[in-house]
Amino acid sequence: MQALVIVGHGSHLNPGSSRPTFSHADTIRETGVFDEVREAFWKEEPSFREVLRTLESDEVYVVPLFISEGYFTEQVIPRELRLEGWDVSEWESGDGVSADHATLEASDVEKTVHYCGPAGTHDSMSDVIVRRAESVTGDPEVGDGFGLAVVGHGTERNENSAKAIHYHTERIRESGRFDEAKALFMDEEPEVDDVTEFFSAPDVVVVPLFIADGFHTQEDIPEDMGLTDDYRTGYDVPTEVDGHRIWYSGAVGTESLMADVVLERAAEAGADVGAAIERVRDAETGVAGD
Amino acid sequence: MNAPQLDALVASAPEGIEFDGLSVAASGEESYTVGIDGGSREVDEAGLREFAEENPWFVSNWYYWTRVVGDANARYDFLRWVEGADGRSVEERYEALSTGTGRTWGQLHVVASLGGDGERRYALRHVDDADASDLETYEDPLAARELVKHDDRGRYRPLSTAPTLPTGWEYPDLDGRDLVRTVDFIYPATVANWHREREGELDVSHFRETAERQSGIYEIVEGLSVEELEAAAEACCVDSQCLRRRMWDEDDETELDVPRGDGEFPCREPCSVFITAARKFVTLGREDTQTYEFELTPTEKEQVEEIVDAVAEGRTDEIREADLNEGANRYRARYLRARRMDEEGLSGTPTYPEDQEL
Numbered sequence: 001m002q003a004l005v006i007v008g009h010g011s012h013l014n015p016g017s018s019r020p021t022f023s024h025a026d027t028i029r030e031t032g033v034f035d036e037v038r039e040a041f042w043k044e045e046p047s048f049r050e051v052l053r054t055l056e057s058d059e060v061y062v063v064p065l066f067i068s069e070g071y072f073t074e075q076v077i078p079r080e081l082r083l084e085g086w087d088v089s090e091w092e093s094g095d096g097v098s099a100d101h102a103t104l105e106a107s108d109v110e111k112t113v114h115y116c117g118p119a120g121t122h123d124s125m126s127d128v129i130v131r132r133a134e135s136v137t138g139d140p141e142v143g144d145g146f147g148l149a150v151v152g153h154g155t156e157r158n159e160n161s162a163k164a165i166h167y168h169t170e171r172i173r174e175s176g177r178f179d180e181a182k183a184l185f186m187d188e189e190p191e192v193d194d195v196t197e198f199f200s201a202p203d204v205v206v207v208p209l210f211i212a213d214g215f216h217t218q219e220d221i222p223e224d225m226g227l228t229d230d231y232r233t234g235y236d237v238p239t240e241v242d243g244h245r246i247w248y249s250g251a252v253g254t255e256s257l258m259a260d261v262v263l264e265r266a267a268e269a270g271a272d273v274g275a276a277i278e279r280v281r282d283a284e285t286g287v288a289g290d
Numbered sequence: 291m292n293a294p295q296l297d298a299l300v301a302s303a304p305e306g307i308e309f310d311g312l313s314v315a316a317s318g319e320e321s322y323t324v325g326i327d328g329g330s331r332e333v334d335e336a337g338l339r340e341f342a343e344e345n346p347w348f349v350s351n352w353y354y355w356t357r358v359v360g361d362a363n364a365r366y367d368f369l370r371w372v373e374g375a376d377g378r379s380v381e382e383r384y385e386a387l388s389t390g391t392g393r394t395w396g397q398l399h400v401v402a403s404l405g406g407d408g409e410r411r412y413a414l415r416h417v418d419d420a421d422a423s424d425l426e427t428y429e430d431p432l433a434a435r436e437l438v439k440h441d442d443r444g445r446y447r448p449l450s451t452a453p454t455l456p457t458g459w460e461y462p463d464l465d466g467r468d469l470v471r472t473v474d475f476i477y478p479a480t481v482a483n484w485h486r487e488r489e490g491e492l493d494v495s496h497f498r499e500t501a502e503r504q505s506g507i508y509e510i511v512e513g514l515s516v517e518e519l520e521a522a523a524e525a526c527c528v529d530s531q532c533l534r535r536r537m538w539d540e541d542d543e544t545e546l547d548v549p550r551g552d553g554e555f556p557c558r559e560p561c562s563v564f565i566t567a568a569r570k571f572v573t574l575g576r577e578d579t580q581t582y583e584f585e586l587t588p589t590e591k592e593q594v595e596e597i598v599d600a601v602a603e604g605r606t607d608e609i610r611e612a613d614l615n616e617g618a619n620r621y622r623a624r625y626l627r628a629r630r631m632d633e634e635g636l637s638g639t640p641t642y643p644e645d646q647e648l
């Protein structure tokens with residue numbers, strides 16, 4: 001039997017923060033490729049500490065629903081899951097964006113744990129960002145005449161978070177799909193406040209690389225960009241700011257195609273996922289499935 | 291009992307069966323020793339079938355537990371516990387199951403009853419709804435996650451085992467697997483830890499050990515003194531706040547005086563809500579006390595105490611609007627504030643002395 005555990009941050013204060021984890025887990029459950037699919041959280045239950053003991057499977061794939069490598073993926077999660085002998089070098093990610101997977105035993109259960117790198121740094125996350133741009137504009141061809149801004153928190157606490165933002169921005173820029181692509185941040189230069197200064201394209205899609213919608217994506221960023229003076233009164237998509245039309249998408253982690261990234265991570269770690277990746281991808285991108 | 295159950299029994303007979311009072315053993319080529327509750331007689335295969343027909347409950351009971359539930363694991367143990375399999379004979383259980391037999395698990399009320407051919411069906415609802423009709427009905431265990439996210443007053447419940455489980459819903463008809471899944475969505479990991487405890491394998495992480503493991507902003511919880519730890523456990527871990535039975539202490543040697551609680555399922559280590567609270571308590575403990583002088587009437591002093599009590603017990607909503615005899619009544623509190631508090635604070639006494647403006 002094989003199980004998938006999606007681990008997220010969760011919150012003691014905000015009930016919405018675990019929703020993306022639940023909904024991606026549900027999408028994957030429906031494919032039926034795992035005998036068990038379970039969510040676990042740092043701030044909600046089941047905790048990282050107890051999730052493995054609730055499973056009957058002995059092969060467990062753990063995928064962190066986090067944006068970047070760093071404190072949570074490298075220290076907290078492996079420690080709390082009691083992954084014996086965990087050493088971050090097993091991921092062989094020197095650059096903060098290449099963690100793949102490592103196979104370990106958990107010391108409180110007789111299970112083999114395939115511990116995967118975070119969803120946020122997987123290559124296919126670039127596709128989710130693009131998909132987000134498509135869904136917010138309602139245009140599956142969106143790109144021509146459009147700029148794309150990928151927004152991160154930007155903090156000294158975790159330099160890898162900026163690396164993930166730059167990594168995907170670069171990949172999308174190289175794809176040539178948008179006229180321009182730019183990485184922006186809330187707390188460091190270049191700042192999302194000045195979004196319009198960085199683009200010459202008349203239309204700009206702004207996609208925050210966050211897992212869940214919360215204060216930052218629903219309150220700070222819309223206000224910082226000048227979409228609204230007060231987030232409570234809402235804003236239009238698109239909103240005209242300084243002669244540009246800003247298409248603000250909200251947290252990328254809520255995009256249903258994220259389930260696909262989680263599956264990719266598990267598959268690369270050895271999970272037998274059959275054709276689930278294609279099925280989820282087709283279903284979530286509206287292409288007729290088989 | 292149905293035909294597949296009977297056939298399964300006949301097919302299993304050569305390896306022998308001992309289950310809940312039913313025994314079948316091969317005693318030669320196509321001859322068996324069969325019995326109920328220790329009795330025995332010799333039969334051939336036709337006799338074995340006849341014996342099974344005479345004791346359909348025993349056969350369907352054996353089939354349900356070994357073939358439908360299978361494997362003696364946490365789920366198996368929990369389902370056995372639900373119908374009281376330990377202390378009751380098969381006859382007594384079937385009797386009880388025919389009208390439904392119930393158990394309480396935290397604030398959950400589980401009722402097991404007989405399904406078709408001796409299999410079991412389970413119903414799940416809030417204990418307070420045990421006799422209610424008109425409940426919203428659910429089938430999908432996954433729905434439970436959303437169902438229990440907020441209490442009846444609409445407030446988010448970050449601690450799943452807080453005694454604030456919302457009412458008004460029911461799962462009228464679950465099979466054993468889905469029952470355990472649903473319970474696990476409502477009270478995550480409780481079945482697993484309860485099972486471990488019964489097996490004598492509950493792995494407890496005491497407070498000091500758990501604190502030592504913390505990193506980042508939680509590193510400081512190590513600084514909680516034993517007196518503060520007692521107060522923290524009393525604040526968070528007693529039955530009125532959490533239905534888990536606290537099994538952790540300060541460390542292996544030092545038990546806390548705070549009652550563990552009467553919950554069915556154990557708490558094996560300080561949870562994330564507790565650790566977050568402990569972090570706050572450590573920072574509170576870092577402040578020195580200070581002597582203040584201000585005037586209150588005896589009744590006002592009592593009123594302050596009553597207000598603290600009411601907030602601590604979560605009773606403020608129960609205090610009636612016009613009940614002026616309650617210290618924590620809103621009008622009384624507003625009156626106290628109007629009379630005794632100004633911008634300097636209580637009775638005009640500043641919180642910080644003038645030479646120590648913050």
Ligand code: SF4
Pocket residue numbers: 451526527528532533534535536557558559560561562563564
């Ligand atoms: S630590 Fe206390 S509050 Fe937390 S689950 Fe255990 S008993 Fe409940």
